[in-house]
Amino acid sequence: MAQCSYHPDVETEMSCNECGKPICPREMVATPVGYKCPDCARPARSQYMYVKPRQLVLAILFGLGAAIAGAFILSLIWGFFIISIVYGMLVGEAVRRGAGGHRGPIMTGVGIGCVIIGGFIGGLGLIEIGLAALGVAGTLGWGWGR
Ligand SMILES: [Zn+2]
Ligand SMILES: [Zn+2]
Structure with missing residues (x-):
């Protein structure tokens, strides 16, 4: 079993549908294309959203x-x-x-x-x-x- 990327103390068999890193139910996000980690589930950000x-x-x-x-x-x-x-x-x-x-x-x-x-x-x-x-x-x- 892999360790959750977000909770090193939690073992999990699940992984992000997009980037493949291990995730556990605590932070996984259900999307129309499967479970994703919070990073990948975040909607694509507009280039204008992030201002340096x-x-x-x-x-x-x-x-x-x-x-x-x-x-x-x-x-x-x-x-x-x-x-x-x-x-x-x-x-x-x-x-x-x-x-x-x-x-x-x-x-x-x-x-x-x-x-x-x-x-x-x-x-x-x-x-x-x-x-x-x-x-x-x-x-x-x-x-x-x-
Ligand atoms: Zn991911
Ligand atoms: Zn976790």
């Missing part, structure tokens, strides 16, 4: 830079609410570039955080910041891997 720390830092730097610069420009033309959406889209684009093309909820969160901080520093109102957040979400998306 360096990309996250760059995304925040790019986003903050665009957000603060943009907020100052926007504050000069106060009253043009609709431009706030474009502002948010530009910040979202800056975040996406900083992150090497990553999109999705994490990047949207980063972008909205940048817009809130940038908008606050630049003296934007809540409505402008809210519209900018919509622009960010429109650019970076709420869902995974689009």
